[in-house]
Amino acid sequence: MTNILIVVVVILLVATLVQILRVSELLSEIKNKDVNEVTDKDNNTQGILFLIVGFGFLIFVVWQMVTWNHLLLPPASSVHGTQIDFLMKISMGLILVVFFVLSPILFYFLYKYRGKKSNKAYFFSHNNKLEVLWTVIPTIILTALIIFGLKTWDKAMNVELTESTTIIEVYGQQFNWTARYSGLDNNLGKANFKLVKGRNTLGVDMLDANAADDKMAREVHLVIDQPVLLKFRSQDVIHSAFLPHFRVQMNCVPGMTTQFGFTPTKTTAQMKESEGEDFEYILLCNKICGASHYNMQLKFIVETQEEYDLWLASQENLETKLLTQK
Amino acid sequence: MSEHHKENFITKYVFTQDHKMIAKQFLITGMFMAVVGMLMSAIFRVQLANPGESSILYNLLPGAWLNDSGGLNPDKYLALVTMHGTILVFWVLTAGLSGTFANFLIPLQIGARDMASGFLNMLSYWFFFIATVVLLSSLFVETGPASGGWTIYPPLSALPQAIPGSGTGMTLWLISITLFVVGSLLGGLNYIVTILNLRTIGMTMQRLPLTVWALLITAILGVLSFPVLLSCGLLLIFDRSFGTSFYLSDIIIGGEALHNEGGSPILFEHLFWFLGHPEVYIILLPALGIVSEVIAVNSRKPIFGYKAMVGALLLIAFLSFIVWGHHMFMTGMNPFLGSVFTFTTLLIAIPSAVKVFNYLATLWRGNIRFTPAMLFAIGTVSAFITGGLTGIILGDSALDINVHDTYFVVGHFHIVMGLSAIYGMFAGVYHWFPKMYGRMMNKNLGYLHFWGTFICAYGVFFPMHFLGLAGLPRRYYSNSAFPMFDGLSDINELITFFALAGAIFQVFFLFNFFYSIFKGTKATQNPWKSNTLEWTTPVERIHGNWPGELPVVTRWAYDYSKPGADEDFILQTEPLKEGEIEH
Incomplete structure (x- = not known):
């Protein structure tokens, strides 16, 4: 019923417009003027x-x-x-x-x-000096911007691995994220999509010695002022790991590993003080990945070394989790 | 060739080979698709303002797209976004814009009877038409149309298990775009050949109106880049249907491990954006060409720096082929490549700045006549300034890290590409309507249309930059899942308000257009007092354009307000006076 009403209203509106136009055109015809x-x-x-x-x-x-x-x-x-x-x-x-x-x-x-009917425009077809000027000035400004930009980009993308860099894997799938810590050896065990089975949701190769002390987690804890290297994989489609507060973003592409390294400088607790009690660091998906793309999150927590150690100790090793609990 | 062919309804209006009629076919089809695309955006804007709630607008949608409480399903939100993008980018701003004005203006402005091949030209439209039918039919398949974004990145677009729209809907999308590419290649080749070979006596390249230059460069861009999209799509069809692994590798979907190994979705992105970036200029350049013409005519001044304008077009076109990687800074490609693409991308700002300065210099000390076409041409310049500048942020890979794929991008490209181009298209329609239909469009409705659109469009797209700087990703069904975005709902409501209001103002245009075709006041031969050749043809449409001999050109297109002339315009066919120097 509402649909019919809407159609009727639209038709009436159009009819009214037609009439208004006709009247205005007739009027100007009488006045012997061109309405347009x-x-x-x-x-x-x-x-x-x-x-x-x-x-x-x-x-x-x-x-x-x-x-x-x-x-x-x-x-x-x-x-x-x-x-x-x-x-x-x-x-x-x-x-x-x-x-x-x-x-x-x-x-x-x-x-x-x-414009005015009585005026005439100034015939001015080109001026080489002016044109050179407004080509050269943008060129100089942009050159400076490009150099500055490339330096910043270079620093952001080419992180050097140091002893203290923690390596963490972030694994995306429709529609959630899983993290994997590399454990005491700071080496992630190999993984292969063919090994994804049961509780081994990341397809970690448990025959690889590096894998035994890896830990899976549903939130990511980081230590303030300690560099971290995130390694990204995806199980199904392209996702993008976006951490707006850290200015970090990288696509997670099935079939390859991507990475982004950074050093957090403020703990969650500090941020809560300045930004409000409900502040959380969050990783969102920023590449269209399916129906629930809009709700694919992973919490990040930046804390002190002691808090971090406590938390990490409470997390189960993959070996215990996958092999012994069968 | 000037004899009048016998025409019946079919050969005049349907399978016509007359470039002017084909242009109108492109225009009307493009306008129809614009309405469809705009309604889609109205619908998803309503969803963004009132997430999950039902709306009267949803009555336009198939019932299966809605959930039990009348709200929009998340995957169908993505379907709407995808189809809106596809329709606006390809159907409206590529075919609707280039198809219309390349067909209409090229023969008329270079002094040719018709396109080099009328038959290919006709085929070009009908391929486009079939592509349109196929694309629209995909809206009605059970699993919905393509939903993986207009950029159709695999694996999402390759796997129906990943999103329902990647089933039949995606197949139809690929068929449709294949037909579309064939049509646009036939058209593009025709435009290039026509411009290079069929210019009338005296119409040297240095005397071509900027519209024709822009259309020529656009056609070259299209011919060089669309085949890459075709091959990109073909490989995707192979992956989807024949079990190949060009783009797929190491995938588990729906609990099942696929056999594909060794492919790379990044390969797809490279191929796609090798078309995708020139595509931006395929959309923008014709609009800039139209705007150059309309601004010169209505400022009653020559376009400032004609040679620099042509040079800037050529430079932009060249650069557009080596910047595609700026869409891929965050894909994990080698950071060094990112540096190269940052460098080339920011260079585009230079010719773009030159164009803006030249437009401003053209307006300076003009005698500006505000026709509706002129208003829209100015709208293009304003949007080009506003939207172009944010490109300097996005093109800088370091800054792109945090705004990539956010609403900042949505705001940027809707202003610089969407608004600039659609304003250019409106300017073209208002300006050449008298030539197309022999009647005038109503001036006051045109004014109303412009101001409503201009205000609403900035109301829609400018606030989006702030959403992006707040970190809001694009293509989100709703931003209620993240407490950090709670403060943004006011902005979203404001945007939706302007979007709906802006949509209503388009009714005035549609009404004006169709009313004027039948009832508009009769046009005179040269209503805007222009110099270019199309205004030397008779008001009534004839096949072959000029009743007698073809015109002979003796000067460039921009002798407006030239000192020593009686009037403030001199037709291109007017011979130079004794002692007169060509501009």
Whole structure:
């Protein structure tokens, strides 16, 4: 019934519009004017509208920046993340300056040079000096940005493994994550998808000596200021492990291993103090992976060495878990 | 060749070989698909504002897409997102935009009777039409249409166990896109040959209007990149149906280990984006071409820096082939490759900046006439500035780490590619409507349409940047699963409000368009006082474009307000006066 009503309303609206248009066209015919000709008055109105709406848009942008600032991610909780944030500030500042210069120029020109029948435009087809100038300036600015960006990228991506780097595997599947700690030897045991069976949900090769002390976990604990290398695998489709607070993201691709290394700099407890009691570090899926893509999370907890040791000791070795508990 | 062919209904309106009629076929099909795609976005915007709740708009959907309480199913949300992307990228902004204006403008603006091959041109449309039918039919299959995102990354798109839409729906998607590519290749080859060979006497490459330059470069991009999409899709068809392992390896799905080993989904991404990035410019360049023309005509000034504009188009087109990796910074490809792609990507900002500065210089000291087409052309420039700038963030691999695949990206590409291109398309329709249908579109409805669209579109897409900076990933059915996103629901509601309002304003356009075809006031031969050749043809459509001899071109397309001339425009066919220098 509602559908029929909607259709009726739409038809009536269209009919009304037709009538309004016809009336306006008949009226202008009587006045012997072309209804569709752009008059000086139109140019005036539209020029002023561009000034008002254009600057209204700029105010809207500023309003958003002020009102929604508190919703944005807090400063990075990782070493490389802080550098990314710095680069972001520079780049964002730069594009905002360009935006707030070019947009007003556009809207002002539209107002200033709104046409009049009696006016004539200035014939100005090219100017080599100007053109060279506005090719060279962006080139210089972009070169600087590129160099700065590449340096930051290089630092973020090429992590060196040190003695203290903890290696943790993050394994994605529709629609959850599992973590695997590499244990005392800090070496992950080999894994193969053909070995996934029963409780061995990650397909770990238990014949590999490195595997015995691996530990599986449903949340990831990290030690503050200790580097960590995350190794990613996927069981089925592409997922993407996204840790927005650490400025970390990497796709998890079936058939290959990817990785991302970083050093957390703030504990969860510290973050709770500054961001509110319900703050948690979280890993989300950021590559479309199926119906429950929107709810695929893994909790991360950054804590002190003592807390971490306590937690890790309470986790079962894979060997105990898979082989003895049969 | 100028004799009038006998035409019946079928040869005039259906299997026509007249480029002007084929252009209208592309336009109407594109508009129909735009409405479908827009309704889809309205529906998923409603879901995002009121997650899980039912809505009156859902009556448009098949019942099986909804759960018992009338809410949208999560996998069907993804189906809507996927189809919205596919339709808008390929059907509206590729075929609808290029198909319409390349067909319509190329012969008219270069002074040719028709395309080099009218028959291939007709085939091009009908391949596109069949592709459309196949794509739409996929909406009605039991398991739903393709749902793995318009980028159809395998393994998700290869395995029906992973998402229902990857069953029959995905098969139809692949068939449809194959037909689409065949159609667009036939069209593209035709455009290139026509522009290179059928220019009238005096129409040198340096005298071509920028629209034709843009359409030529677009066609070259398409011919070079679409075959790669075709092969990319063919390999996916093999993986799906014939048990090959190009893209699949080490997969357990539905509790079953698949036999595939050794393939790589990353290979797919490389092939896909080798098309995918030039595709962005296949969408954008025709719009920039249209905008260059419309801005020059309505500023009553020559386009500033014609040669730089052509150079910038060529440079953008060249660079577009070596930047595809910026879509893949986070795939785990070698970080060094990421560096290379960052470098090439940020270079694109240079020719883009030149274009913006040249548009501004064209407006400077103009005598601007605000036709509806001009308003939309300005909208393109504004969107190109606003959306282009955020590309500097996304193209920088280090910054991309934290905004990749978030709403920041959604905001960016909807403004720089979506809005710029669709505004360009609107500008083209308003500008050349008198040439297409011999009647004028209503000016005041055009104004209303522009302001409603302009305001609502920024209301929709600008706030998305903030969602992205808050860390919100795209393609989420709902963001209620994460407490960290709780504060974002107000923004989502605001966006949905603007989206629905913006959709309503499109009704004014559709109404204006169809009303004016039949009832619009009669157009004169050259209503905008333009220089280009299409305005020397008679108002009534004839096959062959010019009743007598083909026009002879003696000057470039941009002699507006030239000192010494009586009027503020000089047709391209007007011979140079004694002592007059060509611009």
